[in-house]
Amino acid sequence: MTLHLEKVSFTYDHNPIVSNFSITVEKGEFVSLIGKSGSGKSTILKLIAGLLQPKTGQILMDTAIPSPGSFGYMPQQNLLLPWRTVLENLMLHSEIQKGNNYTKEDVREWLRKTGLAEWENALPKQLSGGMKQRIAFLRTILTGSEVLLLDEPFGALDAFTKRDMQKWLLSIWQELDKTILFITHDLEEAILLSDRILIIHPQQGVEELKVDLPRPREAGMIYTAEMVKYRQELERRITDGLD
Numbered sequence: 349m350t351l352h353l354e355k356v357s358f359t360y361d362h363n364p365i366v367s368n369f370s371i372t373v374e375k376g377e378f379v380s381l382i383g384k385s386g387s388g389k390s391t392i393l394k395l396i397a398g399l400l401q402p403k404t405g406q407i408l409m410d411t412a413i414p415s416p417g418s419f420g421y422m423p424q425q426n427l428l429l430p431w432r433t434v435l436e437n438l439m440l441h442s443e444i445q446k447g448n449n450y451t452k453e454d455v456r457e458w459l460r461k462t463g464l465a466e467w468e469n470a471l472p473k474q475l476s477g478g479m480k481q482r483i484a485f486l487r488t489i490l491t492g493s494e495v496l497l498l499d500e501p502f503g504a505l506d507a508f509t510k511r512d513m514q515k516w517l518l519s520i521w522q523e524l525d526k527t528i529l530f531i532t533h534d535l536e537e538a539i540l541l542s543d544r545i546l547i548i549h550p551q552q553g554v555e556e557l558k559v560d561l562p563r564p565r566e567a568g569m570i571y572t573a574e575m576v577k578y579r580q581e582l583e584r585r586i587t588d589g590l591d
């Protein structure tokens with residue numbers, strides 16, 4: 349299904365944060381949102397997730413109002429419950445989300461597939477930052493939603509862990525056939541992961557850059573001349589704003 353945001357606007361305390369914002373995201377696309385701090389990226393994801401209501405405009409899946417289960421939202425903080433093991437954290441949606449029943453065995457299968465089986469009984473405090481983000485991402489997948497909304501999932505990780513996570517995420521996404529909207533401040537990350545990058549200009553709108561690099565993407569691509577060209581183009585567009 350195709351996600352449409354049509355002339356969506358939102359204000360906090362009468363301050364316009366998102367103005368007349370329109371985008372279309374096709375099923376299975378990987379789309380990144382970048383823009384200066386405070387440009388409204390997190391607000392846009394929260395509007396799509398249904399955590400905030402647009403003041404005007406509408407959000408549609410094809411032509412219908414999305415159902416509550418359409419989106420899996422991963423906020424900036426991973427929000428794993430500290431008293432629950434990895435397995436118990438991953439069972440959460442099966443326990444609380446009507447119509448989304450999966451078993452512990454299903455979760456174990458996911459943990460095996462994603463190389464995390466040995467962490468099943470660990471508590472969040474025993475996990476590294478990267479490992480916590482992997483579990484939080486798995487939990488987002490287990491919502492069963494077609495569209496995953498990921499708010500800067502790797503922002504707090506060191507460069508090496510980040511590289512591992514990007515590879516891991518791409519390998520899972522290639523299997524999944526899910527749509528991903530991904531916020532990042534890291535231009536290389538946006539280019540390496542995305543089919544398209546949306547550059548958010550506060551109050552002015554959105555620009556788009558299509559990334560025509562072949563898939564599967566390899567980490568080594570960040571050293572290519574093409575990557576440098578995309579990077580320069582992005583930097584220019586973020587800094588210049590819209591005419």
Ligand SMILES: Nc1ncnc2c1ncn2[C@@H]1O[C@H](COP(=O)(O)OP(=O)(O)OP(=O)(O)O)[C@@H](O)[C@H]1O
Nearest residue numbers: 360361365383384385386387388389390391392533
């Ligand atoms: N709960 C809130 N109440 C009032 N203003 C808010 C609230 N949350 C965010 N804002 C304001 O809305 C604007 C957009 O915030 P948002 O978090 O969407 O930006 P962002 O582009 O995701 O920023 P960053 O890249 O720093 O995460 C900012 O000016 C912020 O101060």
